[in-house]
Amino acid sequence: MKFNYDVLVIGGGHAGCEAACASANMGARTCLVTMDMNKIAQMSCNPAIGGIAKGQIVREIDALGGQMGLVTDATAIQFRMLNVGKGPAMWSPRAQCDRGKFIWEWRRHLDETANLDIWQDQADELLTEAIPASQESEARVRAIGVRTIWGAELYAKCIVVTAGTFLNGLMHIGRRMVAGGRIAEPAVEHFTESITRHGVTSARMKTGTPVRIDKRSIHFEDMEEQPGEQRQYQFSYMNRKGALAQLPCWTVNTNAEVHEVLRSGLADSPLYNGQIQSIGPRYCPSIETKLVTFAERDKHPLFLEPEGEDTNEMYLNGFSSSLPMAVQIEALKRIPAFRDVRVYRPGYAIEYDFFDPTQLHHSLESKIIDCLFMAGQVNGTTGYEEAGGQGTLAGINAALRAGSTNNEQPFILHRDEAYIGVLIDDLVTKGVDEPYRMFTSRAEYRILLRQDDADSRLTEKAYQLGLAKRDRYDWWKEKQKHIEEIEEFCYNFPIKPRLINSTLEALGTTPLQYGCKLADLVSRPQLNLSNLSEAVPQLKEVINRPTNRKAEIAEAAEIRMKYKGYIEREKMVAEKMHRLENIKIKGAFDYATLQSLSTEARQKLMKIQPETLAQASRIPGVSPSDINVLLVLMGR
Ligand SMILES: Cc1cc2nc3c(=O)[nH]c(=O)nc-3n(C[C@H](O)[C@H](O)[C@H](O)COP(=O)(O)OP(=O)(O)OC[C@H]3O[C@@H](n4cnc5c(N)ncnc54)[C@H](O)[C@@H]3O)c2cc1C
Numbered sequence: 001m002k003f004n005y006d007v008l009v010i011g012g013g014h015a016g017c018e019a020a021c022a023s024a025n026m027g028a029r030t031c032l033v034t035m036d037m038n039k040i041a042q043m044s045c046n047p048a049i050g051g052i053a054k055g056q057i058v059r060e061i062d063a064l065g066g067q068m069g070l071v072t073d074a075t076a077i078q079f080r081m082l083n084v085g086k087g088p089a090m091w092s093p094r095a096q097c098d099r100g101k102f103i104w105e106w107r108r109h110l111d112e113t114a115n116l117d118i119w120q121d122q123a124d125e126l127l128t129e130a131i132p133a134s135q136e137s138e139a140r141v142r143a144i145g146v147r148t149i150w151g152a153e154l155y156a157k158c159i160v161v162t163a164g165t166f167l168n169g170l171m172h173i174g175r176r177m178v179a180g181g182r183i184a185e186p187a188v189e190h191f192t193e194s195i196t197r198h199g200v201t202s203a204r205m206k207t208g209t210p211v212r213i214d215k216r217s218i219h220f221e222d223m224e225e226q227p228g229e230q231r232q233y234q235f236s237y238m239n240r241k242g243a244l245a246q247l248p249c250w251t252v253n254t255n256a257e258v259h260e261v262l263r264s265g266l267a268d269s270p271l272y273n274g275q276i277q278s279i280g281p282r283y284c285p286s287i288e289t290k291l292v293t294f295a296e297r298d299k300h301p302l303f304l305e306p307e308g309e310d311t312n313e314m315y316l317n318g319f320s321s322s323l324p325m326a327v328q329i330e331a332l333k334r335i336p337a338f339r340d341v342r343v344y345r346p347g348y349a350i351e352y353d354f355f356d357p358t359q360l361h362h363s364l365e366s367k368i369i370d371c372l373f374m375a376g377q378v379n380g381t382t383g384y385e386e387a388g389g390q391g392t393l394a395g396i397n398a399a400l401r402a403g404s405t406n407n408e409q410p411f412i413l414h415r416d417e418a419y420i421g422v423l424i425d426d427l428v429t430k431g432v433d434e435p436y437r438m439f440t441s442r443a444e445y446r447i448l449l450r451q452d453d454a455d456s457r458l459t460e461k462a463y464q465l466g467l468a469k470r471d472r473y474d475w476w477k478e479k480q481k482h483i484e485e486i487e488e489f490c491y492n493f494p495i496k497p498r499l500i501n502s503t504l505e506a507l508g509t510t511p512l513q514y515g516c517k518l519a520d521l522v523s524r525p526q527l528n529l530s531n532l533s534e535a536v537p538q539l540k541e542v543i544n545r546p547t548n549r550k551a552e553i554a555e556a557a558e559i560r561m562k563y564k565g566y567i568e569r570e571k572m573v574a575e576k577m578h579r580l581e582n583i584k585i586k587g588a589f590d591y592a593t594l595q596s597l598s599t600e601a602r603q604k605l606m607k608i609q610p611e612t613l614a615q616a617s618r619i620p621g622v623s624p625s626d627i628n629v630l631l632v633l634m635g636r
Pocket of ligand 1: 010011012013014015016033034035036039040041042043044045046121122123124162163164165166167181182188191207208209284348349350375376377378381382383384387437
């Protein structure tokens, strides 16, 4: 059997689903090839979306017209806005989701997407063709399709590989090892080699997941309840209210006895007996790693999270482990709340192949194999959101490359435009030596990359691309108009001391001596549009102008006014960096001959071949003096 498409997406995980929807929504005839259609966007580990910096990525995916935010809103069973005690640059939405319903909601989105087919099978071999050398370029290789384990051949103008943890996946529990891409799912054995034989480099990484517990065996009276928030936040700017009941999570601590049992198993731990050689995520350590790294601590917090509305399965966050199963269960029983615990399955670790992301362009197309795009865990990242963000960009760029629109330029997000831009720039410029997860600290323009304003950064661009649809664009325009009305009112409305001073004193802030504009008061920490509108009825009227999204609009306007100075300063710095970003150096130098560069810089520049001077400046090992050398040579 042979099939022809514009774009093929291999793997229906978080990267693959976003890539497939983005590509199809941009008009490319797309096929998603995935091993199990009933495990679409399976959350391999924690059934939660978002969190610090990750929540911002989900908002960006949504602002671009992606699906992760919508699916999360529809299946959330607990929503929290993290970091609200800090400035708005740090606010990060996070939602606990119903794992099963998340899968089926994603399936519904895929099923309802025009131009998108699904083929349930395993891609076994990347099919390529040689492009002979010409006057403009050397001989190259182009990806043209895949052959599956059942012998189907699917051809396309572009292929997006999003195979997650499945490539040569090897699972570990104690000394036992089983080949698999995820618990109860097969590993993919040949696909890596069909890519690396062309010169793409692969290496190994590792991750792990905790035990799943039967709710009926838990003594909840010995745990502390952690309720969700009253205020209903949401991920999507499209305002679809969540449908599911909100459920609590629970917290409890480990203790010295638990640690003693865990330590007794260390000799059989694949992490410590040499069985696992590859590097895992430093920021999601296993419980045994925590014991070894923080030997002085006599307790570690654990979070018990429901896996869904109608299931007894619970996820024990913080207890990731690949110790022998008897050790894991015995240790759990030493926690009073789990004295009678019954588990569905123990925690396990998994090792898998990933590909060196410095061999990718910013469009996520391979520098080695034309028309091959890669996204998600296969690029050395970890996390559903990181995968979804890359998938969105890879899907967009594959559709563009396949000629589905008149736009021939790749779609690239810069570091001051989106966390997705930071993520991809870090991957292709710096590479990875451990599973990469996003943190706010990785972004230099944090105040420009807030969760509240992803639509203002991205929706217009996505609409121009054809990805964001008219309803999303119209809503953004309407929101923008209301925000500007509120701002204009506040910047122009004069406030007299005698009308406001009693309110200011009651709110614990200094009374006015002279009149000022309302916006001057908004910037005070004790004040906000809500408490000011109680004293200024005209403001209340502006905020309440007919719209069904008053709270969201007022919050956006308030943040823009309160942080105006910071926002403008960061924009200025970003603007300066854009000047370096505009200096294209790709192909301008034969780095091997530039003796005035340091050896390390020469090697890194030869390997990465940066597009711009700004990208060169971000490569680890390329110093400011190396950049000066390039600037001087360009001047000549
Ligand atoms: C045990 C475990 C623990 C984890 N723990 C954490 C954690 O603590 N923190 C964290 O942030 N992340 C964790 N992750 C990682 C997280 O699950 C991934 O980052 C995320 O799922 C990546 O999304 P993806 O789309 O790249 O890949 P995946 O979600 O893995 O999806 C890959 C998809 O591709 C399909 N596929 C693969 N190969 C083929 C092929 N050849 N043909 C057809 N279909 C194919 C698979 O069936 C699957 O649907 C863990 C993953 C695992 C397995």
